[in-house]
Amino acid sequence: MKNFDFQCKTRLIFGENSVKELKNMISGNYKNILLHYGGGSIKKYGLYNQVIQILGKENVNVFELSGVEPNPKLSLVKEGIKISRENNIDLILAVGGGSVIDSAKAIGIGAKYEEDVWDFFTGKAEPKESLPVGVILTIPATGSETSTGSVITNEDGLYKRSLRSNEMRPVFAIMDPKLTLTLPDKQTFAGIMDMLSHIFERYFTNTPNVDFIDHMSEGAMKSIIKNAYALKKDPQNYNARSEIMLAGTIAHNGVLGIGREEDWASHKIGHEIGALYGETHGVTLAIVFPAWMKYVYKVDIDRFIRFATKVFDVSAEGKNKNEIVLEGIGKFEDFLHRIGLPTSFIEGNLPTDKFELMADKATEEGPIGSFKKLFKEDVANIYKLAL
Amino acid sequence: MKNFDFQCKTRLIFGENSVKELKNMISGNYKNILLHYGGGSIKKYGLYNQVIQILGKENVNVFELSGVEPNPKLSLVKEGIKISRENNIDLILAVGGGSVIDSAKAIGIGAKYEEDVWDFFTGKAEPKESLPVGVILTIPATGSETSTGSVITNEDGLYKRSLRSNEMRPVFAIMDPKLTLTLPDKQTFAGIMDMLSHIFERYFTNTPNVDFIDHMSEGAMKSIIKNAYALKKDPQNYNARSEIMLAGTIAHNGVLGIGREEDWASHKIGHEIGALYGETHGVTLAIVFPAWMKYVYKVDIDRFIRFATKVFDVSAEGKNKNEIVLEGIGKFEDFLHRIGLPTSFIEGNLPTDKFELMADKATEEGPIGSFKKLFKEDVANIYKLAL
Structure with a gap:
């Protein structure tokens, strides 16, 4: 066995109807939330409305950035970083699967870094801190909801690169298996x-x-x-x-x-x-x-x-x-x-x-x-x- | 499967010679440390000296409370609480096995509670916070190095009672398997x-x-x-x-x-x-x-x-x-x-x-x-x- 240094800080909130626990995760902890998601599926199945309703009862400002695709793109990450800086975002709430979470993680470290976030993915720099990322998971697959990893595709040359950092572990992950019953x-x-x-x-x-x-x-x-x-x-x-x-x-x-x-x-x-x-x-x-x-x-x-x-x-x-x-x-x-x-x-x-x-x-x-x-x-x- | 809410915050530092990582755990983070241990074994095998040497190079005040026995006693816990309050202890460093760690955890929650710490073990009160507890583990057994639990014996009636609280999870656990080679x-x-x-x-x-x-x-x-x-x-x-x-x-x-x-x-x-x-x-x-x-x-x-x-x-x-x-x-x-x-x-x-x-x-x-x-x-x- 090799020596190791391990810590996984993510809080798991798991089970049927656990989405309603979002209230307790948010309440009094955050002020400006960037809601980050993909396409229509979270709207189609009512999850989007449920989240908006919960957030609506809290004293928070909600900003939205949707459109994350499979193999999440650097350009959208950069857009998220811009929104986060301009609006003093203090929580990125990723609602979706691995692509959405990976994108949120990249926004999180990018918002706390003055240079180009792609530096982290090419090894030019190491993330030292991140905006907190919270997760509502809809697709069990990548494990990104608690992992240290993020995989981003730079459209300029079609480079898909992955990064690992303890800083990128989400602070909480809400996981309701019922949300996965409708997956193709x-x-x-x-x-x-x-x-x-x-x-x-x-x-x-x-x-x-x-x-x-x-x-x-x-x-x-x-x-x-x-x-x-x-x-x-x-x-x-x-x-x-x-x-x-x-x-x-x-x-x-x-x-x-x-x-x-x-x-x-x-x-x-x-x-x-x-x-x-x-x-x-x-x-x-x-x-x-x-x-x-x-x-x-x-x-x-x-x-x-x-x-x-x-x-x-x-x-x-x-x-x-x-x-x-x-x-x-x-x-x-x-x-x-x-x-x-x-x-x-x-x-x-x-x-x-x-x-x-x-x-x-x-x-x-x-x-x-x-x-x-x-x-x-x-x-x-x-x-x-x-x- | 039942719904659950799980988080284990403890950082594991594991492997041969990992005790030297104590420096990085302490440096700049803590000022007044209560070193808590049992009897002679950590002195016999040189661990005590190593710890004292590492702490000696940091800008910290070290207080000591030894004498933890198997089935750790409430009276010693109370002594530890008194020392912690009087000296603004900001880290309890437990060096030993499960009894030492359990005792340290009880001191940690007791120091942050104005009433009798035994209240937690009888269910009269719930721990809301704790002094940070760090661990150098010498006996693999109880899992107390990352667990939520502590078991304390109240000599007044020989009651042995256990308590669980997320607040009691140690902040770090240093684990060198070499330290266990000398165990009977x-x-x-x-x-x-x-x-x-x-x-x-x-x-x-x-x-x-x-x-x-x-x-x-x-x-x-x-x-x-x-x-x-x-x-x-x-x-x-x-x-x-x-x-x-x-x-x-x-x-x-x-x-x-x-x-x-x-x-x-x-x-x-x-x-x-x-x-x-x-x-x-x-x-x-x-x-x-x-x-x-x-x-x-x-x-x-x-x-x-x-x-x-x-x-x-x-x-x-x-x-x-x-x-x-x-x-x-x-x-x-x-x-x-x-x-x-x-x-x-x-x-x-x-x-x-x-x-x-x-x-x-x-x-x-x-x-x-x-x-x-x-x-x-x-x-x-x-x-x-x-x-």
């Missing part, structure tokens, strides 16, 4: 792939002696898979929605990464697909991960055997190591297919002619990943494996 | 029983649909058992010490209890043994838990089957439900014996003539527990089962 299948299951990937990026490590967190991660993965099948059978299953919503948070609050080197190559490899074709993040991960696993497993075949046997219940009997691992990856692909996700570019109806360009962009700041360090050629090979 | 076996393994019990008290619940946390709890229990055996074989195994130290924290930071009714009857039943005979907390739990399990399992036999099969790998084949459960409890008792813990009063060399008195005290505020509500007669029966 694609978002539900892409979200599930996203949360699984957050565990994968930590679970596949070369750091030895991380048994306790390994065990907890395996339990988490098994439960996510079990509840994903329950939702495939019945998207209205409130209990499965609850488990999945909680899982998305725990998968990415950082606990499952303590004491170990994390990887994150697959996220970068997937981000280039998202940046180029606007594909949903979780879908890009479903395409990338099986290929990544096949490409890297020999680095530590025993870890992949553990994954195959403990998470996908592969029996080791009468099989050699490669067979066990490949059966595990096969079962993972089967799981993805059964929940309706593609595991290749072709299944995902995506162009297959830009692999070199994407590999170039993914590695332009140097090789990526840590389980196996990947250079441009490696990344291109992984795209080809995912053809 | 009894403390090591009683500590391991203690952390297992913190999972049990949450895992055995009647709240339905808590699959995700169940899975994570089962992983946690399996890893604790595995690493307990590793430490029985070689107490100098640094990696197993690390896993166990981390496990003790996660077992009781509250995450494994979110969304469910918790039980805590066994703790109360064990507390009376501790209050009367001064026995180590973890040892009392080793005596109580197998008996409690046998007494209550029929309330939800399927949950105990899950426990037996997933945590102790009991094969269900060809057995009826009772047999599966009892084999699981048997394996748990076998585990306790193998790590040197008693599972009965007689094995523990404890008197067996005060069961009625203890049952009376354990239930004097009403029936205890939630998995099965236990009245005085039930508690007496459990003591008899543990004879």
